[in-house]
Amino acid sequence: MATISRDNRGLRLAVRYLVLVLVALVFAFPLVFMIVSSLKPTAQLLSDTSSLRAFLPVGDISLSNYTAAFQRAPIGRFVLNSVFVTVVTVTASLFLCSLAAFSFTYLKWRGNGLLLSIALATLIVPFETIAIPLLLFVSRLPWLGLDGIEYGWLNTYRVQIIPWIADALTIFLFVQYFKDLPRELIEAARAEGASWWQIYRRVVMPLSGPVLATAAILKSLKMYNEQYLWPLIVVQDEAHRPIMVGLGYFFQLNVAWGEVMAYLSVITLPVLAFYLVLQRAFIASIASTGVKG
Amino acid sequence: MADVSLKEVRKSYGKVEVIKGVDLDIEDGEFVVFVGPSGCGKSTLLRMIAGLEDITSGTLEIGGRIVNEVQPKDRGIAMVFQTYAIFPHMSVRENVGFGLTIAGVAKEEKERKVMEAARILQMEHLLDRRPSQLSGGQRQRVAIGRAIVRDPSVFLFDEPLSNLDAALRMDMRMEIGKLHKQLDATMVYVTHDQVEAMTLADKIVVLRDGIVQQIGAPMELYHNPANLFVAGFIGSPSMNFMDVDVVERSAEGVTVQAPALDPVTLPAAGRDYASMAKAKLGIRPQYLSVSKNGAAGALHGTVALVERLGTETVVNVELTRGGRIVAALSEDRPLDLGSQIALGFDPARAHLFEAT
Numbered sequence: 001m002a003t004i005s006r007d008n009r010g011l012r013l014a015v016r017y018l019v020l021v022l023v024a025l026v027f028a029f030p031l032v033f034m035i036v037s038s039l040k041p042t043a044q045l046l047s048d049t050s051s052l053r054a055f056l057p058v059g060d061i062s063l064s065n066y067t068a069a070f071q072r073a074p075i076g077r078f079v080l081n082s083v084f085v086t087v088v089t090v091t092a093s094l095f096l097c098s099l100a101a102f103s104f105t106y107l108k109w110r111g112n113g114l115l116l117s118i119a120l121a122t123l124i125v126p127f128e129t130i131a132i133p134l135l136l137f138v139s140r141l142p143w144l145g146l147d148g149i150e151y152g153w154l155n156t157y158r159v160q161i162i163p164w165i166a167d168a169l170t171i172f173l174f175v176q177y178f179k180d181l182p183r184e185l186i187e188a189a190r191a192e193g194a195s196w197w198q199i200y201r202r203v204v205m206p207l208s209g210p211v212l213a214t215a216a217i218l219k220s221l222k223m224y225n226e227q228y229l230w231p232l233i234v235v236q237d238e239a240h241r242p243i244m245v246g247l248g249y250f251f252q253l254n255v256a257w258g259e260v261m262a263y264l265s266v267i268t269l270p271v272l273a274f275y276l277v278l279q280r281a282f283i284a285s286i287a288s289t290g291v292k293g
Numbered sequence: 294m295a296d297v298s299l300k301e302v303r304k305s306y307g308k309v310e311v312i313k314g315v316d317l318d319i320e321d322g323e324f325v326v327f328v329g330p331s332g333c334g335k336s337t338l339l340r341m342i343a344g345l346e347d348i349t350s351g352t353l354e355i356g357g358r359i360v361n362e363v364q365p366k367d368r369g370i371a372m373v374f375q376t377y378a379i380f381p382h383m384s385v386r387e388n389v390g391f392g393l394t395i396a397g398v399a400k401e402e403k404e405r406k407v408m409e410a411a412r413i414l415q416m417e418h419l420l421d422r423r424p425s426q427l428s429g430g431q432r433q434r435v436a437i438g439r440a441i442v443r444d445p446s447v448f449l450f451d452e453p454l455s456n457l458d459a460a461l462r463m464d465m466r467m468e469i470g471k472l473h474k475q476l477d478a479t480m481v482y483v484t485h486d487q488v489e490a491m492t493l494a495d496k497i498v499v500l501r502d503g504i505v506q507q508i509g510a511p512m513e514l515y516h517n518p519a520n521l522f523v524a525g526f527i528g529s530p531s532m533n534f535m536d537v538d539v540v541e542r543s544a545e546g547v548t549v550q551a552p553a554l555d556p557v558t559l560p561a562a563g564r565d566y567a568s569m570a571k572a573k574l575g576i577r578p579q580y581l582s583v584s585k586n587g588a589a590g591a592l593h594g595t596v597a598l599v600e601r602l603g604t605e606t607v608v609n610v611e612l613t614r615g616g617r618i619v620a621a622l623s624e625d626r627p628l629d630l631g632s633q634i635a636l637g638f639d640p641a642r643a644h645l646f647e648a649t
Contacts, residue, residue, distance in 0.1 A: 182376060182378065184374045184375075184376050184377075184378035185378050185380060187340075187343075187345050187372070187374070187378065188372065188374060188378035188379075188380075188436075188439075189380075189391070190344075190345065190364075190365045190366065191343055191344075191345070191365045191366070191370060191371060191372040191449075192366070192371070192391050192392035192395060192439065192443070193365075193366035193392050193395045193396055193443075194366070194391075194395045195366075198395055202391075202395075203380060206382045207380075207381065207382055
């Protein structure tokens with residue numbers, strides 16, 4: 001009996017691993033295809049796609065696509081732009097959205113519930129519907145710079161950052177988390193003489209590690225991976241262009257697919273590094289929110 | 294130290310009134326306990342004193358100053374919560390010193406006060422631990438320590454021992470009593486545990502549905518309950534009640550009778566029974582004793598349930614002429630279920646209440 005059950009357990013484990021490996025392969029295929037293809041000349045790349053060779057580094061393998069891609073576009077600049085915009089937006093967003101959520105959750109003021117509902121309702125408004133009004137708006141907004149007041153935010157970092165700081169999803173994540181924090185902790189801090197700001201800084205935020213990680217990850221991925229339409233219409237100069245707009249450099253008359261793959265491989269690196277560093281927090285956060293990335 | 298005074302204090306959530314006009318004077322250094330069943334408003338009243346709930350109407354004074362609109366931090370209070378409410382990300386030292394840190398007290402002064410509180414509560418060895426490394430009793434000590442260091446005028450305790458096991462609860466109860474004597478501070482304490490109320494309080498406030506039923510010293514409430522509710526709430530097991538008819542009033546007292554009870558005369562003892570035709574007779578289980586079977590004036594019945602507690606035996610008796618009664622007999626008595634029993638009582642220790 002013991003042998004049978006041990007064998008059974010072994011078989012079950014083997015099947016489980018087989019399924020997991022297959023699932024992992026399905027998810028890894030695009031990534032493998034991208035990296036392998038980035039090493040092949042476009043002609044070979046296209047002919048290989050009809051067979052399994054597409055996933056294997058065989059044939060004429062070289063880094064020439066990378067050289068060509070770096071010559072075609074200022075990739076380093078694009079990556080830096082995206083990383084800068086992402087880091088600043090996420091930092092500001094975590095701070096301001098957590099403050100807003102703190103106010104919505106703990107402070108009593110007239111219209112609190114209504115305003116939170118309105119904020120959350122913006123989740124269902126597709127960005128495309130407000131892109132043009134927002135463009136008109138930012139194109140005339142004043143800004144106090146080193147040379148005094150100037151008008152129009154186009155072709156700047158701030159136009160890519162400021163409209164994305166306030167974010168209903170991030171506020172919602174914080175509100176949900178704050179609601180679950182024991183209310184007595186806040187009341188104890190109040191009774192101990194803490195001001196609301198001190199409660200935010202000394203009690204609530206130090207206990208908000210999990211939601212900070214969740215919000216940071218979701219927001220970072222959105223800012224780095226999905227910023228296309230808005231920068232496309234508000235940034236015309238190369239100096240401020242983010243990675244996704246930079247992709248356009250490779251879709252000219254004859255698409256050099258090898259270079260496209262090389263470009264994609266390079267811009268994926270920061271995301272992969274970010275993921276590997278925060279892997280544990282990433283999995284925990286997705287599991288805790290039930291929000292898919 | 295300060296006295297606390299509530300005048301016609303009310304609290305409503307929308308149309309629902311939960312505190313219905315409370316008048317109460319708490320003297321400087323007094324230990325006052327709010328008791329009552331769940332939902333009676335005792336915690337709400339405490340939180341109103343703390344400033345964690347707004348006061349809908351009436352006035353609240355602490356130390357002679359009206360504090361209705363004053364923030365909790367400026368009321369000179371410290372509060373200990375049922376769930377301890379100690380900050381999980383801070384060490385015991387940081388938790389105890391939190392209020393002082395917030396107030397910007399100098400480091401040396403803060404350390405001195407934290408050490409002093411730790412000494413009083415015998416938790417010097419715990420100061421560098423995190424709350425997750427502490428037991429329930431130790432956590433509650435930290436919460437009390439945090440209250441002590443700020444030297445508040447009034448200590449507020451919201452069911453501080455409810456989350457502890459029975460043995461620890463008794464220890465902590467004694468410690469809180471000791472602390473009160475040591476600090477000579479005004480303390481307001483909420484509990485649903487009447488043992489805590491009886492043992493700790495200088496004065497007990499019994500609440501029901503947001504209305505004060507009676508205010509008095511523990512023994513005053515026990516011996517002279519103002520109404521049926523207080524009589525039933527204070528004392529364990531609860532007082533027995535029996536519907537009786539008032540058959541005669543005289544200088545000696547009031548004579549009552551019931552189907553299960555032969556006429557018995559209760560000494561009037563200054564009470565006004567004049568208006569009653571029907572009444573409720575209250576007899577504490579502890580004041581019932583075993584009589585000889587067939588004795589006149591006794592309550593006869595059969596033993597339905599026996600709880601032997603060692604020093605006391607609680608007996609549930611099914612009365613022959615209808616009704617039930619509970620007796621708490623002194624000493625261990627091995628009574629048989631279903632056996633006949635006769636219970637007598639001293640009429641001077643019985644209570645008469647208006648029938649509701």
